[in-house]
Amino acid sequence: MSTSSKYVLAFDIYGTLLDTSKVGGDLASTFALEEERAADISALWRRYQLEYTWRLNSMNKYEPFDVVTKKALTHALSESGIKFLEEDVEKLMISYNSLQWCEMFCGRRQHELTIHHASKSSFPDVVEMLQDLKALKEIDVVVFSNAVQKYKPAPEVYHGLVEAVGKAGNAQDVFLVSGNPFDVTGALASGFRAIWVDRGKKGWIDQLGGQAPTVIVHGLDQLKQYVEKTLLW
Amino acid sequence: MSTSSKYVLAFDIYGTLLDTSKVGGDLASTFALEEERAADISALWRRYQLEYTWRLNSMNKYEPFDVVTKKALTHALSESGIKFLEEDVEKLMISYNSLQWCEMFCGRRQHELTIHHASKSSFPDVVEMLQDLKALKEIDVVVFSNAVQKYKPAPEVYHGLVEAVGKAGNAQDVFLVSGNPFDVTGALASGFRAIWVDRGKKGWIDQLGGQAPTVIVHGLDQLKQYVEKTLLW
Numbered sequence: 434m435s436t437s438s439k440y441v442l443a444f445d446i447y448g449t450l451l452d453t454s455k456v457g458g459d460l461a462s463t464f465a466l467e468e469e470r471a472a473d474i475s476a477l478w479r480r481y482q483l484e485y486t487w488r489l490n491s492m493n494k495y496e497p498f499d500v501v502t503k504k505a506l507t508h509a510l511s512e513s514g515i516k517f518l519e520e521d522v523e524k525l526m527i528s529y530n531s532l533q534w535c536e537m538f539c540g541r542r543q544h545e546l547t548i549h550h551a552s553k554s555s556f557p558d559v560v561e562m563l564q565d566l567k568a569l570k571e572i573d574v575v576v577f578s579n580a581v582q583k584y585k586p587a588p589e590v591y592h593g594l595v596e597a598v599g600k601a602g603n604a605q606d607v608f609l610v611s612g613n614p615f616d617v618t619g620a621l622a623s624g625f626r627a628i629w630v631d632r633g634k635k636g637w638i639d640q641l642g643g644q645a646p647t648v649i650v651h652g653l654d655q656l657k658q659y660v661e662k663t664l665l666w
Numbered sequence: 667m668s669t670s671s672k673y674v675l676a677f678d679i680y681g682t683l684l685d686t687s688k689v690g691g692d693l694a695s696t697f698a699l700e701e702e703r704a705a706d707i708s709a710l711w712r713r714y715q716l717e718y719t720w721r722l723n724s725m726n727k728y729e730p731f732d733v734v735t736k737k738a739l740t741h742a743l744s745e746s747g748i749k750f751l752e753e754d755v756e757k758l759m760i761s762y763n764s765l766q767w768c769e770m771f772c773g774r775r776q777h778e779l780t781i782h783h784a785s786k787s788s789f790p791d792v793v794e795m796l797q798d799l800k801a802l803k804e805i806d807v808v809v810f811s812n813a814v815q816k817y818k819p820a821p822e823v824y825h826g827l828v829e830a831v832g833k834a835g836n837a838q839d840v841f842l843v844s845g846n847p848f849d850v851t852g853a854l855a856s857g858f859r860a861i862w863v864d865r866g867k868k869g870w871i872d873q874l875g876g877q878a879p880t881v882i883v884h885g886l887d888q889l890k891q892y893v894e895k896t897l898l899w
Contacts, residue, residue: 480713485874487720488848491820492855504873511871587724615721622725638744640737641718 440664441598443549443576445585445611449630451532453479459528463521474513481505483615486584495582502529535612535632536653549574549598574598586619595623608647608664610656614639617646628656673897674831676782676809678818678844682863684765686712692761696754707746714738716848719817728815735762768845768865769886782807782831807831819852828856841880841897843889847872850879861889 447453454475461471482505489495496504503526510517549572576597581589595604604624611617612630614637620627621644629637629646630653637645650656680686687708694704715738722728729737736759743750782805809830814822828837837857844850845863847870853860854877862870862879863886870878883889 484717484720484848487717487724488819488851488874490724491720491817492852493821494855508871508873512868584724586721588726615717618721619725622727635745638741640741641721 439606441549441600441607442660443594443598443607443609443625444572445609445613445616447532448479449610449612450535452535453532455533456525456529459525463525464515464517470513474509474515477509477513478506481508490584490587495579495584497579498584499526499530502526549576549594585616586622588619588623591620591623591625595625610653615641618642618644621646628659630656672839674782674833674840675893676827676831676840676842676858677805678842678846678849680765681712682843682845683768685768686765688766689758689762692758696758697748697750703746707742707748710742710745711739714741723817723820728812728817730812731817732759732763735759782809782827818849819855821852821856824853824856824858828858843886848874851875851877854879861892863889 444450454472456478457468457472457475460466460474461468464471466474482502485496485501485505486498489501503522506522506525506529507517510522574597576590576594578584578587578590578593581587581593583589585591591604591609595601595607598607600607605626607625609616609620609625609627610630611620611627612632614629617627617629618639618641622642626647628648628650631637631649631651634651637649648659650659677683687705689711690701690705690708693699693707693711694701697704699707715735718729718734718738719731722734736755739755739758739762740750743755807830809823809827811817811823811826814820814826816822818824824837824842828834828840831840833840838859840858842849842853842858842860843863844853844860845865847862850860850862851872851874855875859880861881861883864870864882864884867884870882881892883892
């Protein structure tokens, strides 16, 4: 696909459009845990999920994202001393697969702006949701990292996206929108501009790469303002 | 260098020979923190140190280990809401550079066994300590990852080690000794055998790679028994 739009917005999925912190509730009900303990295990799950993707990148290996997510869950539960059955894991994987959307970016697609999703997902339900959005003309392209067998922040993923949206040689016209600092840093290193969604309002503290995000917003509603005021000005 | 020994023991440094958990005491005294809080920040420091090395690998970039370690400290302190001066960071970097050795592997070098250290270090004092050990004929070779501009678990690091000890084509004769599960998994994926030092006695819960360690010991004293009873039998 090529695009005649001046700018492209590329949305990360997990941790940006989908709220990965919401699985704590399902962990709490499955194992009868206090809310705080469940939130800790949920954070550990997410941490091992990312750790595994980076270790796979380092080892020049690839496993699909649902496999990585399930292994990370098993790791987090074992490390936390939780006794679990295979059916508990399956149930939690289904709830992960039905994560809630974060506050949505409400603007319809604009003439001068196309909206893309960039994610590491290979989950069937998420693919389906995204295809629905695509059918609604809310997005043009869905890019999955299994095409390049690498996870972000590998440059192959960002380069693949630039190619897919017809912006080869013009990566600076692509704005990654992500809540994940490692993703922002990776996109900047690949020549993108990057909008960091800092929902926790903690400010930019990541030290890798030496570049701060192009723009920091505190939610996707603020992103809409930025896009309307600056990019479409 | 080539070796006539049947087996090679390759020791990881940080988290295996050097006790990275001991910096908590220095954090506590520098910032007047409770012991538990300092231990949490110390763990966060180590976590970002590893995260940064894997993200650099993913991005095909390299920064020296002391630079990564300092950035990770800054990140951990900022995230923990600690106000710090540049001189606090410098002081803590000096203490990191003087980490205590874990319980030592006491056996002298054996006829049929050479002992090697494999690490990501580029710290001058650690290099000096290792050169001292080398002068004492306790070790033959020190391998640093800055030679290949990659961090473990990148296969380049393990392959570089195999070459350096004259075991090209015979990686299975090299035993990595490491307290870090990601390192054990990386070595196994490169055809090594791997001895995991499970000081916490939590058992093997890492899910990546599908291979368990060749041997699990709970300290370097047990390693000595394993080497004497099995490898030198």
